[in-house]
Amino acid sequence: MRVELDEATRRRVEGIRMLGRAQVRPLGLEADRLGRPIPPDHEFFELLLKIGQGRTRWSGEQDPAAEPAARDESDRPELKATIGTSRALLAVAEELSYWDRGVAVSLPGPGLGEPPIIGMGTPDQKERFLRPFIDPGKPRWGSFAMTEPGAGSDVAAIRTVCRKDGDHWVLNGAKSFAANASRADWILVWATIDRNLGREGHRAFVIEQGTPGLGDFHVEKKMGLKAYESTSFTMRDCRVPADSLLGSDEHYARKAGFKGAMKSFNSTRPLVAAMAVGMGRAAFDEALAFAKEQDLLGDVRVRDRLERIRRRLRVARLLCWRAAWLADHSRPNIVEASMSKAVAPAVALEAASLGMELLGEVGARGEHLIEKLFRDVKAMDIVEGTGQIQRIVMARQLVQLPR
Amino acid sequence: MIDFEIGDELELVRATAREFADDHLRPTLRQHESTRALSDATRAAFRDIGFATLEWPESLGGSGLGGLARFIVLEELAAADPGATLALDPLGPALYALVECGGEAALERFGTPLADGETARSVLVWCGEGCRAKLEFGDDAVSGAIPWLPADAAAQLVLLDADGAHVVSEGFTLEPARGAGLRAAGAASVTLDRAPIAASYPGGEAAARAAARGRLYTAAMLVGIARESADYSRAYALDRVTFGKPIAHHQALAFLIADMATATDSARLAGWDAAWRLDSGHGAEEACATAFIEAAEQAMYVTPNGVQILGGHGFMQDHPVEKMMREARALSLLFGGVDAARNTAISELIESDGPVQLTWEAPDAGRTG
Numbered sequence: 001m002r003v004e005l006d007e008a009t010r011r012r013v014e015g016i017r018m019l020g021r022a023q024v025r026p027l028g029l030e031a032d033r034l035g036r037p038i039p040p041d042h043e044f045f046e047l048l049l050k051i052g053q054g055r056t057r058w059s060g061e062q063d064p065a066a067e068p069a070a071r072d073e074s075d076r077p078e079l080k081a082t083i084g085t086s087r088a089l090l091a092v093a094e095e096l097s098y099w100d101r102g103v104a105v106s107l108p109g110p111g112l113g114e115p116p117i118i119g120m121g122t123p124d125q126k127e128r129f130l131r132p133f134i135d136p137g138k139p140r141w142g143s144f145a146m147t148e149p150g151a152g153s154d155v156a157a158i159r160t161v162c163r164k165d166g167d168h169w170v171l172n173g174a175k176s177f178a179a180n181a182s183r184a185d186w187i188l189v190w191a192t193i194d195r196n197l198g199r200e201g202h203r204a205f206v207i208e209q210g211t212p213g214l215g216d217f218h219v220e221k222k223m224g225l226k227a228y229e230s231t232s233f234t235m236r237d238c239r240v241p242a243d244s245l246l247g248s249d250e251h252y253a254r255k256a257g258f259k260g261a262m263k264s265f266n267s268t269r270p271l272v273a274a275m276a277v278g279m280g281r282a283a284f285d286e287a288l289a290f291a292k293e294q295d296l297l298g299d300v301r302v303r304d305r306l307e308r309i310r311r312r313l314r315v316a317r318l319l320c321w322r323a324a325w326l327a328d329h330s331r332p333n334i335v336e337a338s339m340s341k342a343v344a345p346a347v348a349l350e351a352a353s354l355g356m357e358l359l360g361e362v363g364a365r366g367e368h369l370i371e372k373l374f375r376d377v378k379a380m381d382i383v384e385g386t387g388q389i390q391r392i393v394m395a396r397q398l399v400q401l402p403r
Numbered sequence: 404m405i406d407f408e409i410g411d412e413l414e415l416v417r418a419t420a421r422e423f424a425d426d427h428l429r430p431t432l433r434q435h436e437s438t439r440a441l442s443d444a445t446r447a448a449f450r451d452i453g454f455a456t457l458e459w460p461e462s463l464g465g466s467g468l469g470g471l472a473r474f475i476v477l478e479e480l481a482a483a484d485p486g487a488t489l490a491l492d493p494l495g496p497a498l499y500a501l502v503e504c505g506g507e508a509a510l511e512r513f514g515t516p517l518a519d520g521e522t523a524r525s526v527l528v529w530c531g532e533g534c535r536a537k538l539e540f541g542d543d544a545v546s547g548a549i550p551w552l553p554a555d556a557a558a559q560l561v562l563l564d565a566d567g568a569h570v571v572s573e574g575f576t577l578e579p580a581r582g583a584g585l586r587a588a589g590a591a592s593v594t595l596d597r598a599p600i601a602a603s604y605p606g607g608e609a610a611a612r613a614a615a616r617g618r619l620y621t622a623a624m625l626v627g628i629a630r631e632s633a634d635y636s637r638a639y640a641l642d643r644v645t646f647g648k649p650i651a652h653h654q655a656l657a658f659l660i661a662d663m664a665t666a667t668d669s670a671r672l673a674g675w676d677a678a679w680r681l682d683s684g685h686g687a688e689e690a691c692a693t694a695f696i697e698a699a700e701q702a703m704y705v706t707p708n709g710v711q712i713l714g715g716h717g718f719m720q721d722h723p724v725e726k727m728m729r730e731a732r733a734l735s736l737l738f739g740g741v742d743a744a745r746n747t748a749i750s751e752l753i754e755s756d757g758p759v760q761l762t763w764e765a766p767d768a769g770r771t772g
Contacts, residue, residue: 001471001679006404087405288752297753307749311673311693318672319665321405339665388658395657398664399641402652 003318009088013095020099023047025369028100031227032372037219038106038227040183045108045139054108054140056133057084062123086324090274094317097278101376102227104275105179109133112144112179112268113188116204120247129186129206143184145175145233152382153389155190156198160235162191162205167242169205171213171235181231182217185209188246189235204246213238224375269337269384270323273344276380277317280348283373284309287355290370296358309351316344335397342390345381352377407675413472419452420476424483432484432723435587439555441490449491450520454480458498463511464518469682470616474623474674481627485730486587488624489553490524493517496617496737497527497561503613504568504604512602513559513570523556527617528593530564531610532746533739538562544597545571553733555579555589559601563613567605574598584726584733614738614747615691619677621737622691622698626670628734629702632709632727633663639722640712656712663708666701673697692747699735699744706731 005013023044031038038044048054096104110117110133117129133140151157160173171191181187186208192201207214216234288306296302319340326333355370356363363371381387395401409417427445428435435441449455458473459465466472480488489495494514501509517525528549530536538547545562559572575595582590637660640651650656674697677690706728710717717724735741 001409001675002404002406002683003676003679004405009404085404303749303753304745306752307693307696307745310752311697311748314676314693315669315673315697318676319669322407322668322672325405325407335664336668338661339668342661343665343669391658391661392654394661394664395651395654399637399649399651399657399660401654401657 003321005088005091009091012088013091016092016095016099019051020096024096024099024103028103028227029369029372031102032224035221035226037229038103040139040141048107049136049139054133054136056110056114056130058114058118058126058130058134060131060134062126086270086327087321090271090320090324093271094274094278094281094320097275098282100227101275101279101380102225105225106228108136108139108141110140110142111184113142113186113206116188116246117206120204120251122243122248124243125206125246132185141180141184143178143181143187143231145178145181145187146190147176147178149174149176149232153386156202158190158192158202159195160189160191161195162193162203164242165239168239169203169242169245171205171207171238171240174216174232174234176232177220177230178233179228179230181233182219182229187214187233203252205240205244206246207235207238207240207244211238211240223378224372225379269341269390270320270327270333272380272384273316273323273340274320276344276348276377277313277320279373279377279380280309280313280316280344280351283348283352283355283370283377284313286368286370286373287351287358290355290362291358294358302358305354309347309354312343312347313351316340316347319343335394338385338390338393341385342387342394345377346387348377348380349374409471409475413475416457416468416472417475417479420454420479423448423452423454424479428480428483428487432487432587432726433720435484435487435490436726437586439586439589441487441587445487446491446520454491455493455520456518459510459514459518460507463507463515469678470619470687471675471678471682474619474626474678477620477623478627478630478671481624482631483627484587485624485628485727485734486553486585488627489585489588491520492524493520493522494525495527496613496620497525497559499613499616499620500527500561500563500568500604500610501525501570503609503616504563504606505602509570509602509604513561513572517558523558524554525559525561526552526554526557528552528560528562529614529617529738530562531614531739531743532565533743538595540569540600541597544574544599545569546595546597548595549593551580551582552577552591552593553582553585553588555591557593560593560595560598563610563617565610565614566607567603567610568613569600569604570602571595571598572601582733584729584731611688611747615677615688616681618695618738618744619674619681619687619691621734622670622674622677622694624734625695625698625702625731626667626674628727628731629663629667629670629698629705632706632724632731633660633667635722635724635727636660636663636709636712636717639716650712659708659712663705666705670694670698670701689748689751692744695735695738695744696741696748699731699741702731702735 027044146155148158162169162171186206189205189207191203193203194201213236218232219229291297291302323333323336323340326336352370352374356374359368359370427448453466454476456465457468461467501513530538536549538545559570562569575593575598577591577593580590580592640656641649643650673694677687677694680690681687709724710728713722713724716722
C-alpha cells in the first residue's frame with residue numbers, strides 16, 4: 001500500500017505544472033473568450049513537439065511480443081520504471097486537466113484512434129498511420145469517430161454503413177462530436193456492414209483526410225471545453241481502399257470488432273475520471289483562495305462544504321488510481337473503472353458549482369475561471385460513457401443486469 | 404509509486420479475520436445482541452489469534468503491526484458483528500490514548516493486565532469537541548456524567564480530550580442502558596463521583612494523534628458494516644422476484660446497488676489512504692478525520708438503503724440489515740461525530756496558504772489566480 005507518486009512521475013507532473021501555468025491555462029481561457037478552438041498552426045503546438053509531445057506510444061516495433069514494453073520503457077533510464085503505466089498517465093492527465101482540459105484534448109497526437117490501431121492494426125496499417133507520429137516534423141492529429149447524431153452511449157446503434165465494392169469499401173453516414181477531426185491526418189471511423197447485426201456488424205476504418213466523399217466538417221459550438229474542436233462530418237459514397245479496414249477479416253470473424261472499441265473505452269475510463277479530478281481540484285483551489293481573500297472561512301457552512309469537496313475529490317482520485325493500478329497489473333477492473341468514472345465528474349461539478357456559490361455575483365459575471373470550469377466539467381459525465389452507462393456496466397457485473 | 408497491494412502478511416491477517424468472523428461472530432450475532440455477552444470460546448479464540456495485541460509493540464508481547472492491519476481486521480470483524488468486535492477488543496481505541504499520550508509505560512501499566520480479555524475492558528471516553536459528556540476535572544479527581552458508552556462494565560476509563568488523556572480506575576458507576584446499537588458490547592450511562600485520576604498524560608499533539616487513530620478505528624468498522632449491508636441486500640435483491648424479475652434487475656435498484664458498492668469502496672479507500680499515511684509517518688490527523696467522515700456518511704447512505712432493498716423484511720429482525728443501520732448510526736457518534744471531525748479535517752486547510760493537498764502534491768503546487 002502506497003499513496004504517493006514515484007520521483008519520475010512527480011517530476012513529469014511538475015513539468016506539466018510549469019507548462020500549465022505558463023501556457024495551457026492562458027490558452028484555454030483565450031479559446032473560451034474567443035469561442036473557437038486553438039488553430040492548428042498555433043505556435044503552442046510547435047512548442048509541444050519540441051519538448052517531445054504529440055507522439056505515438058507505438059514503439060515502431062512490428063514484433064507484437066515487443067509491444068507491451070512500450071508501456072514500461074523509455075529512452076530515459078531514470079523514467080523507465082513507471083513511465084507509460086496507467087497510473088503515471090493518470091497523474092499527467094489529471095495535472096494537465098487541472099490547467100485546462102480543453103487544451104489537453106487539443107494536443108497533437110494520434111489520440112483515441114491509437115489503441116485500436118496498436119491492438120488490431122496490421123503491420124502495414126501501423127506503418128501508414130502511426131509511423132508519422134513517431135517523430136513528427138509538424139503537429140499532426142489522429143481522430144476517432146464512433147458517436148453519431150442518433151448513437152451516443154448506445155454504440156451498437158450506429159447507422160454509418162460500409163459495403164464492399166471490389167477492392168474498395170464504400171461508406172455512408174454521419175459522425176458527431178469527433179475531437180480534432182477536421183485537422184486530423186486520418187479519422188478512425190466505426191461503421192456497420194448491416195444495421196441489424198448490432199455490434200457484430202461493426203467495422204473500423206482509417207479514413208485519410210482528403211478522401212473524396214469525406215466532408216461537411218462542422219465545428220460545433222459548445223458550452224465549454226472550447227479549446228479543442230468537436231467536429232461533425234459526413235461520408236457520402238466515400239470510397240476507401242480495402243486495406244483501410246482496420247485489422248484483418250479474422251478480427252471481425254472472431255467478433256473482436258466491437259471489443260476493440262470497448263477495450264479502448266475501458267482503459268480510458270479512469271483516465272477521463274482523473275481529468276475530472278484535475279478540473280475539480282482547479283475549481284476547489286480557486287474557490288478556497290477566493291474564500292480566503294473574502295474572509296468567508298469563518299462561516300461554518302462554507303467550511304463544511306469545502307471539507308466535503310476536498311474529501312470527495314480525494315476519494316475520486318483514489319478510485320481512479322485503484323482502477324489504473326489494476327489495469328497496470330492486468331487485473332479485471334470493469335467495476336472499478338466504472339466506479340471512478342461514475343464518481344469523479346459529479347464531484348468535479350459539485351466543486352465548480354460550490355465555487356460559483358462562493359463567488360456569488362462575481363461568478364455570475366461570466367469572467368471567472370470557476371465559471372468556465374463549471375461549464376467545462378459537465379462534459380466529463382457524458383464522454384466515455386455517461387454516469388448512467390457506468391452504473392449499467394457496474395450492475396452487469398454486480399447483479400448480472402441483463403442487456 | 405501508487406500501489407494498493409497489501410502484501411502476503413496482511414492478506415493472511417485478513418483471511419484469518421474473515422474466518423474468525425464466519426466461525427464465531429456471524430452465526431450468533433442476534434444472541435450476542437440479546438445476551439450482551441460473548442462465549443468463552445469466542446474470547447479465547449480471539450485472544451489466541453492475537454487480534455487484541457495486533458498493534459502493540461513487540462516489547463509488550465504485541466505483533467507490532469500498523470494501522471492498515473488494524474483497519475483490515477476491523478472491517479472483517481465489524482462486517483459480521485460490530486458490537487462483538489468492540490466487546491472482544493480489551494482496549495479498543497483506548498489503546499491509542501494510552502500509547503500516544505503516555506507511551507509504552509502507560510500501555511504496560513494499564514493495558515497489559517487487560518490483554519488476556521478475561522476482565523472488563525478499558526473504555527475510551529471522548530471529552531473533546533462535540534462530546535455530550537459533562538465532566539468537571541479537579542486537581543486529582545473527576546466528577547460528572549457520560550450519557551452513553553458501549554460497555555456494561557469497565558476496568559478503567561481513559562478520558563481523552565484535546566489536551567491529553569487521563570485514566571480513572573475507580574469512583575465511577577455504570578448504569579445499564581438499552582443502547583441504540585452495538586448492544587453486544589453493552590450499553591451504559593456513567594456517573595463519576597470524585598473519581599480519582601490514576602494517571603494524567605498531558606499533550607495536545609499526542610492527543611490529536613490518539614483521536615486520529617481512534618477515528619480511523621471507527622471508520623474501519625463503519626466500512627465493514629456498509630460492506631455487509633451492501634452485500635446482504637444485493638444477494639437478497641437477486642433472490643426476490645417482483646413484476647416478473649429479480650428486483651436487482653429493475654434499473655432503479657440496479658443503480659442503487661451499484662452506488663452502494665461504490666460508497667463502500669469510497670469509504671474503504673479513504674481509510675486505507677489514512678492508514679498508509681499513519682503507518683508511513685506522514686501527518687495523518689486530517690486524513691483520519693476525513694476517513695471517518697467519509698465512512699460515516701457512506702455507511703449512513705448504505706445501511707438505510709440496505710433496509711430499503713429488503714422492504715418490510717428489512718424492518719424485521721430476522722435479517723441483520725436493520726441492525727447494521729442502527730450500529731452504523733451509533734458508531735459514527737463516537738469522537739464527537741462527524742461535525743467535530745469536519746473541524747479537524749478542514750483546520751489545516753484554512754491555515755495553509757497552498758493549494759488543496761489531496762495526497763501527494765508538491766508544496767509549490769498550485770494556482771495562478
